[in-house]
Amino acid sequence: MIRAVITGTGSALPARRVSNAELAEQVDTSDEWIVERTGIRFRHLAGEGETTGTLATDAARAALEAAGRVPDDIDLIVLATATPDQTFPATATKVQAMLGATDCVAFDVAAVCSGFLYAVQVADSMLRTGVHRRALVIGAETFSRILDWNDRTTCVLFGDGAGAIVLEGQESEAEGGRGILATRLHSDGRYNDLLYVDGGPSTTGTVGKLRMKGREVFRHAVTNLSAVMTESLGIAGLAADDVDWVVPHQANARILDATARKLGLAPDKVVVTVDRHANTSAASVPLALDVAVRDGRVKPGDIVVLEAMGGGFTWGAAVLRY
Template sequence: MPVMRSQIVGCGSYLPAQCVSNADLAIKIDTTDEWILSRTGIRQRYIAADGELTSDLAAAAARHALGRAGITADEVDLILVATSTPDDTFPATATAVQAKLGITRGFAFDVQAVCSGFVYALAVADNFIKSGQIRTAIVIGAETYSRILDWTDRGTCVLFGDGAGAVIVRATAGAATASDPDSAGILSTHLHADGRHRDILYVDGGPSSTQTVGHLRMTGKEVFRHAVTCLAAVAEEAVRANGLSLADVRWFVPHQANVRILEGVARKLAVGPDRMIMTVQQHANTSAASIPLALDVALTDGRIQRGHLVLLEAIGGGLTWGAALVRW
């Protein structure tokens, strides 16, 4: 069997029509634009319309990515949807996306690793391709977090938004090597979890525990501490595994949780802000959707170019965290 690598050949995104500014929120809850901006860096977020499902967002992002890649839906072998806000308990939201795209072949399932979900899903697709089981995958991060927020809790409800981003991952002959700038593809993925920290970021409901959907709960200081430490460590792990240094990475695309977290990670890694893709100001925290949304912005505006080394990294409830090093 020939050696294959996974190459990202297209990226797309979708944001709901309703944009909600900090000033809009201040009309409804006890907060101000200055309070939100100074603590999070967030200026606005997008909120799904009534009746607009996570699968609707995901399918729209997937169509955008397929168009960008010049690939038709009937070429897709696998659909992965990273989400912690599925349409239903079951079936998987990925199967709803499959139906909406008119795909009747291959297979589809969800990945639940909260904000780390996109990196986890990308790792799954990468390994399916390397094993020779598939040739083309759509990897989607999609969330409707507005449905699980407690809108009376200003410490959490101001942080999140809805949206979706998708990438098309395709098998390409030959191994991806860090030393070859023409060898575009996923160089490595690195996944971690530690369930002892469940109580610092969770939803207080579920089919088995309360038979309700529940609301998001978070201990902000603890999340900040773990996020900075884990994201810095997994970034170093990824470059070290490929015989590289952080200086070799052109772009860092972290999970867009909070500007303070991103700045903390940048300081710990001694990475300048000019190498960090930040979109949290416009999108807020969109959980599993945040990395592909940020990727799409940076690809559209031309910052990420062919040959660039790009590090994707995220941390989420669980705790889960991980990174993917990609040669574009």
């Protein structure tokens, strides 16, 4: 059978790294307040010349190098973002041009923090048909440009960055083979007003700013993420005890801890980067995965669960054998 196998990972962060102490000089907050409530200590913020597209391209180049591939080997680019460079065309096409991948399908997916999981399922489906052979799946964001910097409850939570994987359709054994074993996605538009941006081309004609009711989002996140992880593991024929690593959306350390407890997972099986990157929305899962691959924690053959929840609400999980 054909499975989509991760053959390379990469990531990119803006040059500017901002500590809680530096942020407290501009916003009515403190390092203690942020760390206690979120676990965040640093975030990277995009500067002049750094965009979602440039960060995505840098992450893609790193993933291609890790996979031993060149841009012309890629025939599919799926980019998850809620902060595109332009309303149109898709930022994925800008990445395609910057990489020099000349004969390639490229498009964006919009599912906010769950966007990377949505993009993974889209690419997985397209690779398993055999129509495409190799894909770049990217999550990239510049959320700093849609934050209300007068709202201390939200602006301290987010950062900018990008992460990417190379997915290749390969013949794989039904039992024990590498690749994506199961994915499961959900959405429920009734919760729009809990996490949204108050603008858009067809409503206000402006970009708008991020708005969030944090307590309600927290409650839904723990319930939805633990449920979808259990669901996706069941589809893969696995249990929580089979999992080597969980690579979660890096929204809040409390959510990560609560979700792990609900599933009975040891904390040391959860990859945590929220302390250094903050919430990078669609970029957070591939960013964290790249960190764990490059530092040697995630190894070939490991069972890895990716999960995320974002505005919409959207949420999902993917189970893979790395």
